[in-house]
Amino acid sequence: MTQQDLTDYASDSDDSSTAQYIPDTCIGFDVTADFAHFRKVGNNSAKPSYRVPPRTTVAGLLAGIMGMSRDSYYDLFSPSSSAVAVVPKQLPHTYTMGITTVNTNEAAIQYLPLEKDWWDGAEMLTPESYLEHWDKPGRQDLMETPRQRDTYEMLVDPVYRVYVSLADEDVHDDLRERLENSRYHYSPVLGLSECIADIRNVDTHTVESATTNAVDSAAYDDSAVVPSPGVTVKRERAPLYMEATDGGRKTTAFGNITYATGDDRLPVDASRAHAAGDHEVILY
Incomplete structure (x- = not known):
């Protein structure tokens, strides 16, 4: 301006001019x-x-x-x-x-079991409440739902x-x-x-x-x-x-x-x- x-x-x-530490x-x-x-x-x-x-x-x-x-x-x-x-x-x-953000509340975070993991053999620290499973035979696909993109x-x-x-x-x-x-x-x-x-x-x-x-x-x-x-x-x-x-x-x-x-x-x-x-x- x-x-x-x-x-x-x-x-x-x-009044910072009088309260100031110099x-x-x-x-x-x-x-x-x-x-x-x-x-x-x-x-x-x-x-x-x-x-x-x-x-x-x-x-x-x-x-x-x-x-x-x-x-x-x-x-x-x-x-x-x-x-x-x-x-x-x-x-x-x-x-x-x-940027996609997720809840980092300590109470909500837990280890995702290996059998539910998208990548075989990789252990992930993931809030289980953020994951929705497709109920289809032979599949354990994960879909992220409550994440927020800002x-x-x-x-x-x-x-x-x-x-x-x-x-x-x-x-x-x-x-x-x-x-x-x-x-x-x-x-x-x-x-x-x-x-x-x-x-x-x-x-x-x-x-x-x-x-x-x-x-x-x-x-x-x-x-x-x-x-x-x-x-x-x-x-x-x-x-x-x-x-x-x-x-x-x-x-x-x-x-x-x-x-x-x-x-x-x-x-x-x-x-x-x-x-x-x-x-x-x-x-x-």
């Missing part, structure tokens, strides 16, 4: 994959993707690398104890892909530069060591578990204030974005922060992932910009 009033879709997060140093690394998919909230059957991973997705990626259990790391990645910035080094083009918007060859810092120094150091030595508890992925990611160019950078009015990174809360003539800006509504609940988790704030297209940089309020590594970014 160009020259559109940013208050039309104002973020409902807290570190002295941060970890920087490149992450890429053949495909990525970051499913947009509010969509079920057709699954469009964010072009830039939401902050919650980045937190989940890093928590998985450190082996943290689901819903256990939200305080660690709160705005007062962490800082994250994502630079889309190469905005990906998209490809629509049909349309996914996949990102092709995405490349992002991630900058992250954690206020907990022990966890921060553990994350840096794991990234530097490719010692991941869970394999890093970009969205879907099938989208195995490659992490490289890990380094530690000094974080300094910058005086620029345009940055290389995306913004997760568009309060810092200042529309500029001739610069096309796109925005996508996404979760920003979460907290654990008795039943799992809930989103505590939404933001607008905002980024410039083409060769343009994102125009911002200069007071919110910081320099890290080879880029000028906004930290969240």
Whole structure:
């Protein structure tokens, strides 16, 4: 969008300019994959993707690398104890892909006996409830019935530069060591578990204030974005922060992932910009 009033879709997060954790140093690394998919909230059957991973997705990626259990790391990645910035080094083009999904509920999965197997001698881990047998003499053909085929918007060859810092120094150091030595508890992925990611160019950078009015990174809360003539800006509504609940988790704030297209940089309020590594970014 160009020259559109940013208050039309104002973020409902807290004032991040005052609640923000600003570190002295941060970890920087490149992450890429053949495909990525970051499913947009509010969509079920057709699954469009964010072009830039939401902050919650980045937190989940890093928590998985450190082996943290689901819903256990939200305080660690709160705005007062962490800082994250994502630079889309190469905005990906998209490809629509049909993917057949099956239920992975542990209670539904069991080994399919060999005598029922389509391929003689091969033991398969298959939910028996998904299989329907043709009742014909001499045949044990299997027909898959309740599987669901969904349309996914996949990102092709995405490349992002991630900058992250954690206020907990022990966890921060553990994350840096794991990234530097490719010692991941869970394999890093970009969205879907099938989208195995490659992490490289890990380094530690000094974080300094910058005086620029345009940055290389995306913004997760568009309060810092200042529309500029001739610069096309796109925005996508996404979760920003979460907290654990008795039943799992809930989103505590939404933001607008905002980024410039083409060769343009994102125009911002200069007071919110910081320099890290080879880029000028906004930290969240």
